Amino acid sequence: MTAAPAPRWETLEAPRRARDVALVRARLPELVPWARTVEDDWLDPAERARRDGYRRPEDREAFLARRCLLRAVLAERLGTEPAAVPLGPAPGAAGRRGKPAVPGLHFSLSSAGGQVLLATAARELGLDVERVPDSTGAEQMSRILHPAERRRLAWTLRSRRPAVVARVWARKESLLKALGTGLSRDPSLDRVGTGRFPARPLPGWRVLDLDLGPDGRELRAALTVQELRPSACSTM
Numbered sequence: 001m002t003a004a005p006a007p008r009w010e011t012l013e014a015p016r017r018a019r020d021v022a023l024v025r026a027r028l029p030e031l032v033p034w035a036r037t038v039e040d041d042w043l044d045p046a047e048r049a050r051r052d053g054y055r056r057p058e059d060r061e062a063f064l065a066r067r068c069l070l071r072a073v074l075a076e077r078l079g080t081e082p083a084a085v086p087l088g089p090a091p092g093a094a095g096r097r098g099k100p101a102v103p104g105l106h107f108s109l110s111s112a113g114g115q116v117l118l119a120t121a122a123r124e125l126g127l128d129v130e131r132v133p134d135s136t137g138a139e140q141m142s143r144i145l146h147p148a149e150r151r152r153l154a155w156t157l158r159s160r161r162p163a164v165v166a167r168v169w170a171r172k173e174s175l176l177k178a179l180g181t182g183l184s185r186d187p188s189l190d191r192v193g194t195g196r197f198p199a200r201p202l203p204g205w206r207v208l209d210l211d212l213g214p215d216g217r218e219l220r221a222a223l224t225v226q227e228l229r230p231s232a233c234s235t236m
């Protein structure tokens with residue numbers, strides 16, 4: 001079977017402090033039918049094993065769609081074929097669920113609410129998109145935030161809390177993905193802030209909010225980049 005033409009992904013404008021980062025967005029409902037037509041050999045044995053390990057067909061298809069997008073975009077950036085992109089675990093990444101990496105390019109992928117976002121750059125980075133939860137979800141997610149973030153949330157209007165929690169989580173997970181730890185690092189350790197501007201939780205890293213436009217009203221997204229000239233002090 002020959003792969004159908006890939007759906008075009010949309011280019012998003014990167015924040016001012018990270019203009020070197022290339023950001024793309026694609027829609028899962030458009031990616032899934034295309035990914036079904038992609039040859040099995042696009043995936044390496046570890047990816048095929050992971051795909052086959054999903055019990056729910058929709059999870060399997062979503063994983064396949066994300067991986068096909070990732071391989072297609074990385075192939076374009078690296079000047080190779082999708083099947084030849086040498087994806088593997090980042091150095092030091094724990095187990096098969098750790099941060100994926102390719103030599104010569106940094107990337108980070110995230111999906112929520114039917115959207116898949118992918119950032120690529122020559123410096124280390126992490127990207128996360130979160131769907132605004134309902135009030136019960138927001139309450140659960142807020143329990144494992146930094147103590148200062150929890151205090152600020154307690155002072156936030158109840159009706160605004162879900163959107164603020166999604167914003168904080170997107171910032172936090174983007175940082176944890178940039179570090180490569182994911183949630184194995186305690187989310188209550190780093191204060192990314194609840195306010196309009198992200199805090200600076202760790203020297204050498206900059207957390208930035210992303211604007212997803214009208215299509216992203218129910219989502220919050222953030223990007224963390226390694227600073228080009230790390231400063232020794234944190235300014236929050």
Ligand SMILES: CC(C)(COP(=O)(O)OP(=O)(O)OC[C@H]1O[C@@H](n2cnc3c(N)ncnc32)[C@H](O)[C@@H]1OP(=O)(O)O)[C@@H](O)C(=O)NCCC(=O)NCCS
Nearest residue numbers: 066097098099100109110111128173177180181182183184
């Ligand atoms: C990495 C993690 C933060 C992802 O969060 P998420 O909101 O579920 O999913 P996202 O769509 O934002 O990101 C998933 C992508 O992040 C990347 N990723 C996975 N582990 C990563 C890590 N340690 N660091 C950076 N990026 C990682 C992969 O590209 C993954 O895509 P894939 O699933 O198609 O391979 C989270 O799942 C995690 O920390 N997992 C490892 C620890 C764990 O499983 N804990 C149990 C839950 S408490």
